Amino acid sequence: MNARTRFLIAAAVLGLLMTGPFLLTVAILFGDLQEAERTAIVDILLPRLPIGTLMTLMGFILGLQVLRGLFKHYVRGLLRMAETLRLMLGANRNFRVTPEGPPEVCELARAANDLAQQRDELLTDVEAQIARAKASVEEEKNRLAALMSELSMGVVVCNLDGRILLYNNRARLQFKALSQGPTSMSGGALIGLGRSIFSILERGQITHALENIQERLRKGSAEPSANFITSTRSGQLLRAQMAPVLRTVVLDEGEEDCGEDGAQEITGYVLTIENITRSFERDAQRDQVMQSLTDGSRASLGSVRAAVETLADNPDMEPELRERFVGIIRDEATRMSERLESTTAEFADSLKTRWPLEDMLGIDLVTAAQRRIEDRLKLMTKQEDLDDSLWIRADSFSLIQAMTFLAARLLDHYEIRELRFRLSAEGKMAFVDLIWSGTPVSSETLYTWELENMTVAGEASPLTLRDVIDRHGGEIWYQRDKAAHRAYFRIVLPVAAMPAVEAQPQQLRGGSRPEYYDFDLFAARDASIDLDRKLSELAYSVFDTETTGLEPSAGDEIIQIGAVRAVNGRLLRQEIFDQLIDPRIPLKPEGIPIHGITEDMVRGQPTLDVVLPAFHEFCSETVLVAHNAAFDMRFLQLKEESIGVRFSQPVLDTLLLSAVIHPNQESHKLESIAERLGINVIGRHTALGDAFVTGEVFLKMVPLLADMGILTLRQALEAAEKTYYARVKY
Amino acid sequence: MARKILIVDDEPNIVISLEFLMKKEGFVVAVAGDGDAALEQAAAFRPDLVLLDVMMPKKSGYEVCEQLRGDPSQGDLKIVMLTAKGRESEVAKGIAIGADAYVTKPFSTKELVARVRTLLGMA
Numbered sequence: 001m002n003a004r005t006r007f008l009i010a011a012a013v014l015g016l017l018m019t020g021p022f023l024l025t026v027a028i029l030f031g032d033l034q035e036a037e038r039t040a041i042v043d044i045l046l047p048r049l050p051i052g053t054l055m056t057l058m059g060f061i062l063g064l065q066v067l068r069g070l071f072k073h074y075v076r077g078l079l080r081m082a083e084t085l086r087l088m089l090g091a092n093r094n095f096r097v098t099p100e101g102p103p104e105v106c107e108l109a110r111a112a113n114d115l116a117q118q119r120d121e122l123l124t125d126v127e128a129q130i131a132r133a134k135a136s137v138e139e140e141k142n143r144l145a146a147l148m149s150e151l152s153m154g155v156v157v158c159n160l161d162g163r164i165l166l167y168n169n170r171a172r173l174q175f176k177a178l179s180q181g182p183t184s185m186s187g188g189a190l191i192g193l194g195r196s197i198f199s200i201l202e203r204g205q206i207t208h209a210l211e212n213i214q215e216r217l218r219k220g221s222a223e224p225s226a227n228f229i230t231s232t233r234s235g236q237l238l239r240a241q242m243a244p245v246l247r248t249v250v251l252d253e254g255e256e257d258c259g260e261d262g263a264q265e266i267t268g269y270v271l272t273i274e275n276i277t278r279s280f281e282r283d284a285q286r287d288q289v290m291q292s293l294t295d296g297s298r299a300s301l302g303s304v305r306a307a308v309e310t311l312a313d314n315p316d317m318e319p320e321l322r323e324r325f326v327g328i329i330r331d332e333a334t335r336m337s338e339r340l341e342s343t344t345a346e347f348a349d350s351l352k353t354r355w356p357l358e359d360m361l362g363i364d365l366v367t368a369a370q371r372r373i374e375d376r377l378k379l380m381t382k383q384e385d386l387d388d389s390l391w392i393r394a395d396s397f398s399l400i401q402a403m404t405f406l407a408a409r410l411l412d413h414y415e416i417r418e419l420r421f422r423l424s425a426e427g428k429m430a431f432v433d434l435i436w437s438g439t440p441v442s443s444e445t446l447y448t449w450e451l452e453n454m455t456v457a458g459e460a461s462p463l464t465l466r467d468v469i470d471r472h473g474g475e476i477w478y479q480r481d482k483a484a485h486r487a488y489f490r491i492v493l494p495v496a497a498m499p500a501v502e503a504q505p506q507q508l509r510g511g512s513r514p515e516y517y518d519f520d521l522f523a524a525r526d527a528s529i530d531l532d533r534k535l536s537e538l539a540y541s542v543f544d545t546e547t548t549g550l551e552p553s554a555g556d557e558i559i560q561i562g563a564v565r566a567v568n569g570r571l572l573r574q575e576i577f578d579q580l581i582d583p584r585i586p587l588k589p590e591g592i593p594i595h596g597i598t599e600d601m602v603r604g605q606p607t608l609d610v611v612l613p614a615f616h617e618f619c620s621e622t623v624l625v626a627h628n629a630a631f632d633m634r635f636l637q638l639k640e641e642s643i644g645v646r647f648s649q650p651v652l653d654t655l656l657l658s659a660v661i662h663p664n665q666e667s668h669k670l671e672s673i674a675e676r677l678g679i680n681v682i683g684r685h686t687a688l689g690d691a692f693v694t695g696e697v698f699l700k701m702v703p704l705l706a707d708m709g710i711l712t713l714r715q716a717l718e719a720a721e722k723t724y725y726a727r728v729k730y
Numbered sequence: 731m732a733r734k735i736l737i738v739d740d741e742p743n744i745v746i747s748l749e750f751l752m753k754k755e756g757f758v759v760a761v762a763g764d765g766d767a768a769l770e771q772a773a774a775f776r777p778d779l780v781l782l783d784v785m786m787p788k789k790s791g792y793e794v795c796e797q798l799r800g801d802p803s804q805g806d807l808k809i810v811m812l813t814a815k816g817r818e819s820e821v822a823k824g825i826a827i828g829a830d831a832y833v834t835k836p837f838s839t840k841e842l843v844a845r846v847r848t849l850l851g852m853a
Binding site for chain 1: 741743744746747748750751754792793796812814815817818819820822823826827834835836837838839840
């Protein structure tokens with residue numbers, strides 16, 4: 001019932017109250033009186049009725065006025081106040097109720113205003129607190145970022161999937177120097193936010209190091225970090241240290257089985273990377289010289305010493321025999337001089353590299369090997385007599401590979417049921433024994449295995465068992481324990497001293513900020529291109545090409561490719577691909593004013609068969625974006641077969657997307673779109689410049705598309721396909 | 731009866747001295763230049779002791795040693811390994827696979843002779 005109806009009812013009730021009692025009294029009186037009396041009363045009353053009615057009417061109007069006044073103040077007034085209060089609640093926080101009307105209503109209004117005031121103060125306070133917290137987080141991020149940029153070591157932070165969240169300039173330079181071929185021209189294309197670290201480092205080693213860390217965490221180690229040495233595709237040696245990024249897990253009440261001390265969870269890791277190729281080569285050379293001078297001289301010195309001692313002990317030797325011994329001495333002395341000469345002359349060449357080793361607990365190595373063997377081969381393993389304080393120098397990755405390889409061979413050829421591990425030491429030697437019972441193996445078998453490339457469960461290594469043993473300066477042999485009907489392989493490894501923790505003084509300067517981080521990627525677990533993922537979550541390579549002309553089928557060629565990556569709604573201006581290409585055909589004079597590329601600029605540049613694979617690598621696992629993409633894609637696709645790379649990822653076209661967003665606009669040229677979306681256009685008509693503009697345009701389009709309900713990649717592709725432009729042009 | 735010694739080394743310059751030395755001590759001496767020849771000689775000549783070089787073409791001294799140890803008819807044979815590699819792990823390997831002694835080059839001739847005599851129970 002609305003206020004108006006209620007007012008009318010109230011008025012009616014008032015009318016009834018004013019006339020009802022009188023009429024009722026009259027009716028009762030009439031009932032009691034005789035005919036004569038009635039006539040008399042009518043005669044008395046009737047002439048006075050108009051004045052009575054008038055008085056009643058006046059009273060009624062007066063009553064109505066009072067009623068209206070009450071209604072206005074107590075009903076409409078309160079309703080209005082309610083609306084104002086709603087406004088204060090939502091749209092306009094600063095609005096206040098104007099106290100008006102009767103004192104009670106005014107009092108209510110003031111109370112409401114006071115409440116609003118209190119709420120505002122609270123809100124402002126909370127906002128201030130949030131702002132303060134944000135600022136301190138931001139400051140810490142910046143401090144961390146600044147610190148990273150100042151480090152003399154390459155730092156890369158990854159999430160558990162191996163996606164790069166942060167890298168510093170040093171890391172970028174290191175990997176840029178490493179990458180061979182055309183990728184180095186593209187500015188260290190391999191490293192990039194959201195890219196996979198596995199394109200740079202071997203997946204197995206990262207996984208192995210993570211397992212080591214997890215193992216150490218489980219044991220409650222204070223320093224759960226791991227080291228490994230890795231060689232890159234170009235043969236450089238990198239020393240990497242991995243430290244986990246931990247998150248303290250808050251246990252839900254329902255969750256019980258999270259491990260007894262499983263309060264920390266690895267969410268990612270920090271890799272510090274140092275290129276040790278050069279220093280290592282120096283060490284290796286020095287070692288090599290030492291080796292060649294000591295071991296190489298032993299044999300000769302042995303012959304000389306034996307001959308001299310024989311001569312000295314037998315002064316009455318026949319002259320002929322004596323001459324032979326002197327001959328030996330002369331001979332060997334000459335050989336030793338020659339060896340010295342050639343060593344000093346040649347030590348820089350053809351060096352067999354010795355592998356740098358890291359110190360680790362022997363028991364860690366054994367446990368890791370056990371896990372791997374049980375995992376890969378489903379072979380039972382056991383430990384017996386493990387010296388748990390023994391530190392060894394080892395390259396654990398290759399060693400575990402070697403042990404797994406041996407276990408696999410034993411399993412395949414001798415069907416062993418169980419493999420036991422023993423760890424002991426003698427002086428500077430550590431012994432790792434792989435023990436099995438039953439079938440003995442012959443030494444020859446081991447000799448053959450030593451020289452084969454190690455293959456386990458389809459995973460092939462370029463190394464042989466012998467290589468791994470030699471790397472460690474170790475030995476391996478086969479031995480039988482006849483009494484116990486057991487046999488074992490014994491691997492000798494060098495013992496390491498217990499490592500002392502060294503503190504490194506660090507001098508830090510504040511200042512510059514690195515531009516290479518995106519911590520929001522921590523949560524991004526998967527970078528694969530799924531058509532049903534949100535546009536805002538995908539990684540893009542926005543690109544543009546310059547060509548000699550418009551007709552690829554008529555022999556026109558690509559002369560420049562520019563591309564920039566867009567990840568998490570940001571254009572990564574430092575992660576670019578920018579390359580001129582020698583088309584090996586003359587440039588058309590009419591094209592030169594458009595793209596500004598001259599003959600001189602393209603001559604001597606790499607050709608497309610070199611650049612396209614590099615560009616393909618740059619674009620891996622990203623969605624391609626281009627303006628009028630059909631044009632660029634036609635050029636690329638024509639070359640796919642002859643060059644042997646395929647661009648199979650989805651392609652988004654900003655021209656078509658613009659037609660989706662603004663179907664009634666006349667122009668969908670890049671300039672017009674950029675102007676509409678308020679983007680400054682600079683450096684256009686180089687491939688990279690256009691790629692930048694296209695990228696900016698695209699990122700502005702994503703929220704506009706979302707407003708239209710186009711959220712996923714699939715929806716965007718479908719919408720683009722349906723546009724007028726798509727139908728007309730293609 | 732004179733004791734018999736087989737010298738196995740591919741370096742003639744050390745063989746000459748060893749041969750002279752052992753003959754002077756009154757041993758009967760045979761020489762083999764590589765691993766295969768050593769095994770043949772061991773079977774034919776039936777030495778009491780072998781002076782065995784590790785680094786040899788065809789078959790390494792380790793392999794020869796293991797094969798000799800695997801042959802029950804050579805049960806009393808003493809094996810002294812001679813090598814130009816002096817690393818601890820190699821010495822350990824030599825002893826582990828059954829060598830009676832492991833001598834690193836260069837060595838003292840007197841000590842070698844003494845070692846051989848001890849091993850043959852002539853000291």
